[in-house]
Amino acid sequence: MEKAEREQHLAIVRSTPDRLKAALTNVPKKLLTWRPAPGKWSIHEIVCHMRDSERLGYLHRYTQILTKDNPTFPDVDGDALALEGQYRRLNLREVLRDWRAARKACLALLRKIKAKEWTRMGSHETAGPMSLETVLQRQALGNDEAHLVQIEHIKKRWEILSKLQETPKAVAAMFRGLSDDEARRRPAPEQWSMLEILCHLRDVEFLFVERYGKIANHDRPTLRMIDQNDLAVRLRYNADDPAAALREFQTLRGETVALLSALAQQSWERVGLHPKRGEFGIAAHAVMHVAHDANHVDRLRVLRERAG
Ligand code: NI
Numbered sequence: 001m002e003k004a005e006r007e008q009h010l011a012i013v014r015s016t017p018d019r020l021k022a023a024l025t026n027v028p029k030k031l032l033t034w035r036p037a038p039g040k041w042s043i044h045e046i047v048c049h050m051r052d053s054e055r056l057g058y059l060h061r062y063t064q065i066l067t068k069d070n071p072t073f074p075d076v077d078g079d080a081l082a083l084e085g086q087y088r089r090l091n092l093r094e095v096l097r098d099w100r101a102a103r104k105a106c107l108a109l110l111r112k113i114k115a116k117e118w119t120r121m122g123s124h125e126t127a128g129p130m131s132l133e134t135v136l137q138r139q140a141l142g143n144d145e146a147h148l149v150q151i152e153h154i155k156k157r158w159e160i161l162s163k164l165q166e167t168p169k170a171v172a173a174m175f176r177g178l179s180d181d182e183a184r185r186r187p188a189p190e191q192w193s194m195l196e197i198l199c200h201l202r203d204v205e206f207l208f209v210e211r212y213g214k215i216a217n218h219d220r221p222t223l224r225m226i227d228q229n230d231l232a233v234r235l236r237y238n239a240d241d242p243a244a245a246l247r248e249f250q251t252l253r254g255e256t257v258a259l260l261s262a263l264a265q266q267s268w269e270r271v272g273l274h275p276k277r278g279e280f281g282i283a284a285h286a287v288m289h290v291a292h293d294a295n296h297v298d299r300l301r302v303l304r305e306r307a308g
Contacts, residue, residue: 001133006118009133009140014107016144017100020047023151024096032092036154037264041082043151048087049078050147051099056081058139059102062109065122065132072123110136153265160286165257167293168250171198174300175242182307183242192232194303197296198245199237200228205252208289212259215272215282223272223280260286 024043032044041049057076064071118133130138174194175183183195192200207226214221231237260282267282274280 001118001137003115006133006136009136010110012140012144013103013110013136016148017103019144019148020050020096020151023148023155027155031155031158033088034154034158036157038262040265041150043154044090044092045082045087046147046150046154047092047099048085048090048095049082050143051095051102052076052081052085053078053143054099054102054106058135058143059106059109061122061124061130061135062106062132065120065135066109066113066117068122070121070123072125075124075126106139150265157268160290161257161260163290163293164253164260164286167201167297168246168253170297171201171249171300172246174297174304175246178242178304178307180242184238185307186238187303187306192299193238194300194307195240195242195245196232196237197300197303198242198249199235199240200232201293201296202245202249202252203231203235204228204292205249205256208285209252209256209259211272211285212256212282215270215280215285216259216263216267218272220279221272223274225275256289 024047027043033042035042053076061073064073113132118131120132122130122132122135124130175198178194180195183198184193186193186196203226207224211223214223263282268286269281269283271279271281272285
């Protein structure tokens with residue numbers, strides 16, 4: 001391994017305490033223990049796992065390789081440790097403190113390593129022979145980078161799902177105390193009324209949950225599009241019942257959130273083929289979905305203010 005590459009790995013391992021601290025700043029308590037999908041670790045569990053990997057994995061391996069001739073080190077089974085260690089019951093602040101102490105000890109060892117020592121060997125129970133610099137590489141990339149990315153993914157996922165969950169409440173608030181006439185009033189002949197916007201949100205939701213389901217369950221399915229203005233006229237949105245439309249929208253949105261909440265991380269990268277956009281992944285679609293919500297909720301707010 002080139003020295004430059006090793007230096008890069010060292011820089012990562014040195015920077016992780018600050019990066020982890022930043023990643024955990026202002027994270028709501030509920031999000032810390034929230035699991036991004038069934039069977040997937042929460043941020044809390046990831047940090048507990050990092051502490052155990054640091055102590056039983058990296059610190060142990062560095063110490064062994066530096067003090068023994070070709071030592072063997074055991075595999076660290078993260079899932080077994082999570083169960084035996086009762087991660088959910090641990091105090092995160094204490095876990096972080098312990099992780100930081102173990103990282104400090106690792107860094108102290110790494111600082112003292114002489115150039116020729118980087119190729120000292122050990123043997124990993126399952127992965128086989130491993131040099132000191134390989135252990136460092138695994139710590140920097142396989143552990144630090146991977147877990148920081150994992151935490152960012154969870155935060156992003158949480159943000160999307162909570163926004164999608166909030167929309168029906170925001171829309172319901174806009175219709176509260178509004179007469180049906182007001183809901184049907186068009187600000188201009190060619191502009192949608194509040195009710196038409198609501199019906200549009202409902203029918204788009206029907207389309208979007210269908211797309212998520214297709215993309216999740218089929219390989220590169222072709223996605224359907226709708227002509228929203230044609231639909232508004234054909235389905236006579238403005239003659240619909242606001243309360244019923246709202247309930248339908250709420251139900252469909254509940255299906256969307258349930259479907260997305262059950263997806264494994266890799267499924268978010270699955271794509272469908274959109275007639276205009278081409279490859280369209282679930283993650284990108286969900287971001288568009290949130291923006292679409294915001295757009296129409298803003299418009300509803302403007303119309304609601306005009307209605308008084
Ligand atoms: Ni729209």
